[in-house]
Amino acid sequence: MGNLLDMSRLQTGTVTPLIRPVDLDEVVPMALGGVPDGSAELDIPETLPMVEVDKGLLERAVANIVENAVKYSPEGRPVAVAASALGDRVELRVVDRGPGVPEEARDGIFEPFQRFGDAPRGTGVGLGLAVARGFVEAMGGTLGVEDTPGGGLTMVLTLRAAPGGPQPPAADLPAHAVT
Secondary structure, eight states, rough: HHHHHHHHHHHHTTTEEEEEEEEEEHHHHHHGGGSSSTSEEEOOOOOOOEEEEOOOHHHHHHHHHHHHHHHHTTTTOOOEEEEEEEETTEEEEEEEEEEEGGGTTGGGGGGGTOOSOOOTTTTSSOOHHHHHHHHHHHOEEEEEEOOOOTTTEEEEEEEBBBBTTOOOGGSSSSSGGGO
16 A cells, blocks of 8 residues: 555655755664565665755655565575665665566566566565665666676666765775775
């Protein structure tokens, strides 16, 4: 029901994010509350810069992405949820070892009321990824798909890093950047 209401808000343009600097390690663990213990492994470095997001929208988007990945992952193969900084962006990757999605069907998984292939029973009406993408885009980010090496699917959520965040240690910078 929540995803249906969220989709309605997205389609009518009534989602107005409250953007502020947020630590991913403050939001992402809360987003995993809806999946069984042990079904997801988290790797959010403490040195990661803050991101410019609406905390509630980000939590809902990540929850939808992770819940979807867990549904398609084989038993005993936890979903990996990992973040890294890339310049002025932060990427959050949700990696599953499920059947994957063919290249030609990838755009369709973000359409409302679409479910790909043999979706497991009780998986909803196909709104989770549409809502997740809508929320991420409302915050100025992107949500895309990549193959998982060895099989599966990787959802890549890219967000703006908050200005003035932590900088990499000098040892991690190229030699010409050290002053």
